[in-house]
Amino acid sequence: MLDIHAVAVVFSVYVVGVVIPGPNFVAVAHKAASTNTADALAMVAGIVVVNLFWATCSILGVGIVFATFPWIALAVKLAGAAYLIWFGGRLIVKAGGTSTARVDEGGPTVWQSFRAGIATNIANPKSMAFFAAVFAAAAPAHVNPPTFLAMLATVAVVSSTWYALVAVFFATPRVAARYRHWKKGIDRVCGSVIVALGIRQLVR
Template identity: 60%
Template sequence: MIDSSAVATVFSVYAVGVVIPGPNFVAVVHKAVSGRRSDALALVAGIVTVNLFWATCAILGIGMAFAIFPWLAMSIKLAGAAYLIWFGLRLVASAGASHATTPQPLKAPGFRSAFLQGVATNIANPKSIAFYAAVFSSAAPAHVSTPTFFAMLATVGAIATCWYGAVALVLSHATVATAYRRAKAWIDRACGGVIIALGIRQAIR
């Protein structure tokens, strides 16, 4: 039997947490405006997959594991910060790479490449790790039934897919993509700067 109150609690906590901008949001925005819609949706699929992984860990007690092994939490935190800084620097460095006066066809990296980018971005996302280890694990009741467990995972998957999917679909519109190409250098530098700042903030906290 599904515990509807537990599912409702997960829904309310996760719905608030997922819409707060972070590295995942920035990555989806950048992919949506700079690549093809299929690339953006593949990246969203990667992010959602990792969200389901973190939710599973949280329900099974990741918060307790981090409390027992603080070095594990610190290692994940520093690795995530390093990835974010590297990703942000790469965006900034390539910001002005293309100055073509006529629009060029966008080269798709393929579903697998975009999917793995989404996985890497979210698996190293300190915001996700902190949210699931602290907030989500506290909200999700322990020792839930199997139906309730899968209902909670389905709730996380549905919310993440709807939110990030909507962002990807709206920002990958041709009008938005054309506007992005006109201001590519500035937008890439801004996105890269935000991601670098998030990485540095995570490393020193």
């Protein structure tokens, strides 16, 4: 039988967690404003896939795995921090570019954007910490298959809706035009924020 109360608790916790800006938000906003809607939504799809992976691990007990094998948590933490520093640094370096042209809609980079969404989220310390701690605490220790699938559907719908709204908003012509006008400064700020998140992950 479907445990509606458990699903409702997961929904209330996850909504708050997903809307708090982090590397995923920055990556989607940047992709939407600098390329096109299709690429941004492809990145969203990659992020959602990883969210479903983390949610599945969380419900099945990833916190127990990390507690039993702390070296796994450390390896994930270091890899995630390294990727964030690389990604942010790359954004800062490329901010000095002179090109302000936007990639044509339906370009050949959709698959690359999907993979970038996966890489960004799998290395996202905010996601890992949230699902390993907060989400795991909200989900019951043992759930039946219908409740398990309902929880995953909740994660998919909420994350898809939120990040798709972010993508569509930042891909609108007016917002994208403002981004291109202030591209150098915005990219440097976004890159600095991501690098800071990576460094913070290393020293915590």
